[in-house]
Amino acid sequence: MQIYFPIAEISLNIFLVLGMGGGVGFLSGLFGVGGGFLMTPLLIFIGVPPAVAVATEANQIVAASVSGVIAHWRRNNVDIKMGLILVVGGFVGSTAGSFLFKLLREIGQIDLVISLSFVLFLGVVGSLMVVESVRLIMRSRKGGYRKKAHQHYWAHGLPFKMRFHKSKLYISVIPPLLVGFFVGVLAAIMGVGGGFIMIPAMIYLLGMPTSVVVGTSLFQIIFVTANVTFFHSINTQTVDVVLAVLLLAGAVIGAQFGARVSGMLRGEQLRALLGVIVLAVCAKLVVDLVFEPSDLFSIGRAIAE
Amino acid sequence: MIRAFAFLLVAGLTAAAPHALAQSLVADMSESSISITSNFTGKEILLFGAVDGPSDVVVVVQGPREELVVRRKAKISGIWMNRRSVTFQSVPAYYAVASSRPLEDIAPGTVRAQYRMGGAFLDFALAADTRHLAGEELLQFREAILRNKRRESLYFEAENSVLFRERLFRTSIVFPASAPEGDYTVTTYLLRNGVVVDEQSTPLQIRKAGIERTIFDLANQRPALYGIIAVLIALASGWLAAALFRRT
Secondary structure (H helix, E strand, C coil): CEEEECCCCEEEEHHHHHHHHHHHHHHHHHHCCCCHHHHHHHHHHCCCCHHHHHHHHHHHHHHHHHHHHHHHHHCCCCCHHHHHHHHHHHHHHHHHHHHHHHHHHHCCCHHHHHHHHHHHHHHHHHHHHHHHHHHHHHHHHHCCCCCCCCCCCHHHHCCCEEEECCCCEEEECHHHHHHHHHHHHHHHHHCCCCHHHHHHHHHHHCCCCHHHHHHHHHHHHHHHHHHHHHHHHHHCCCCCHHHHHHHHHHHHHHHHHHHHHHCCCCHHHHHHHHHHHHHHHHHHHHHHHHCCCCCCEEEEECCCC | CHHHHHHHHHHHHHHHCCCCCCCCEEEEECCCEEEECCCCCEEEEEEEEEECCCCEEEEEEECCEEEEEEEEEEEECCEEEEEEEEEEEEEECCEEEEECCCHHHHCCHHHHHHCCCCHHHCCCEECHHHCCCCHHHHHHHHHHHHHHHHHCCCEEEECCCCEEECCEEEEEEEEECCCCCEEEEEEEEEEECCEEEEEEEEEEEEEECHHHHHHHHHHHHCHHHHHHHHHHHHHHHHHHHHHHHHHC
16 A cells, blocks of 8 residues: 655655654664664665655654653653753754754755765774673673773862762763754764763763663664754744655564563673664665665655755 | 556448548547546556558547756765756657557658657747756756656657557557656558658646645645644644554
């Protein structure tokens, strides 16, 4: 059954869209990740204009993050104060990113920038995941490892310090603002929540306890992707709500199954598997960029300024 | 049903005026407007009519004019990226030709050029900032429009697709799902010995309708409101999903 998407202006099979939502939702339930970094490239692969894929996926992530944050909220695993600082940085970053997106679209380079950003981030994150999980698998065979009780980070020396009770931190607000800003730019240009960047940054850069990072990052992602949705709607009219709702419906169901299956598998092996999936998507994007296209010329409706 | 009715109607018309001099050609379409609704996958329209004697029929359909950017990729440090771009001011978004015989056999080049029978004869005006483009390079960019549009099924030339049954003819025109909204013109030409002896133009409208119309208009006319609604829908469905799956 085909359905016509009013903003993407293409007709796609409804089961394909639901299936993709379900598949990526399954993976996100399985691995506890957002899934935007897989969904946006997949949408581009099936023919959705890249700009529409990014803006629509941002809209879908708003919903996915709301359902995700509720569980963490109940367990009291959200550092609201830290979250709000990250949101402030994220608002500035995503608003700036949205205007950059509009500019790149007008000069005809948005597709390239989206692809290159994904190649870079998927390549780095995928490799790290594979390497890290292989190392963990090796280490777990040898036996446990030590961890320092408290570490001092360079971030502790900066001014404008603030106390974050839930994270048990007394640090400058500058690093979280910068982290929020950077993730905001990524959200606007790539249509991702940015959890795969933010979570490591929260742990290793800010020194937050692992118990609150997932909830706090989801809290930030809700606001930032909402801002991205709003500004892309205004600047480029690329948010397709019909597509977003269908993807969401698939993803919600997929995530439930994913979460159930995840209990049956080992953590390190799961992470290695996700790393391989991420690298596969990355490889496909690289192939499209490096091999000579069948037609060097492309056409597109001129965008009124 | 429509097809049979059309033939009866046209047969009736021609029978009533067997020697009509003013009009050697009568043509009509199964529909004069197309609505893009949520189940739109493209549309095939039947065009039919009658002629007053042995002749050729060429149908030319042109869609709304759009400003089109043509981009050429070049390899820069190992990556294929858009480099040169040329803007054409007025390119038909859709273009189709259906004819009763191969076009070269029907009319000489001058006639085909005059009536734009064939993609090669379409005029794409260059935008002001790219007027300096000329010669071989301009030709490459023009060819790129035709090639890309044909690949998207937005341009096509269907020779031998106008079928005759004595003096009645019919053909079908296919509009793909990507055919944009706007005002289309369907012109039917009657030719004899390479000369156009009669022609008839009929407008055709393609419009988004229903929920597609509402969403598209809201997104383009009230973008801020659209953005807020999109966020609210996401917030509500995210909350609903969490609530639903908590119970089970």
